[in-house]
Amino acid sequence: MLDENCIFCKIIRGEIPSVTVFEDDHVKAFLDISQATPGHTLLVPKDHIEDIFHLPAQTAATLFSYVPMLAQAIKASNPGIEGMNIINNNGEVAYQSVHHVHIHLIPRYSAQDDFS
Ligand code: 5GP
Ligand code: ZN
Numbered sequence: 001m002l003d004e005n006c007i008f009c010k011i012i013r014g015e016i017p018s019v020t021v022f023e024d025d026h027v028k029a030f031l032d033i034s035q036a037t038p039g040h041t042l043l044v045p046k047d048h049i050e051d052i053f054h055l056p057a058q059t060a061a062t063l064f065s066y067v068p069m070l071a072q073a074i075k076a077s078n079p080g081i082e083g084m085n086i087i088n089n090n091g092e093v094a095y096q097s098v099h100h101v102h103i104h105l106i107p108r109y110s111a112q113d114d115f116s
Contacts, residue, residue: 003048008100012046027066039074039107049101051090067103074107083108
């Protein structure tokens with residue numbers, strides 16, 4: 001089920017362009033419009049689920065099952081990647097700005113790389 005006014009639902013429907021990293025019937029992964037570091041990717045379920053407080057365990061299991069494959073694929077795409085932060089924000093007090101549950105995959109590069 002999709003939400004008419006949700007930015008990520010619009011991306012899933014193709015109404016807003018995005019750079020797709022991976023997609024199947026259950027999830028979509030796409031580049032974050034504001035790249036914390038090169039390759040910063042968002043993973044979302046295709047169903048509109050607001051946050052972790054509304055996420056059924058089975059959907060969570062499915063969603064998180066894609067994380068290692070995506071992390072490995074992103075790392076393989078750039079030999080400079082030495083680590084990765086996996087982040088999930090829930091609620092505005094926790095810095096969630098888009099209310100469609102999502103996982104950030106943020107590649108980390110060697111300490112001398114400066115993307116600021
Ligand atoms: P949050 O702060 O909710 O954890 O993360 C939401 C993320 O969505 C932010 O990092 C923001 O840059 C990203 N974002 C917001 N609007 C768009 C958009 O239209 N396209 C893409 N690709 N990312 C977006
Ligand atoms: Zn949505």
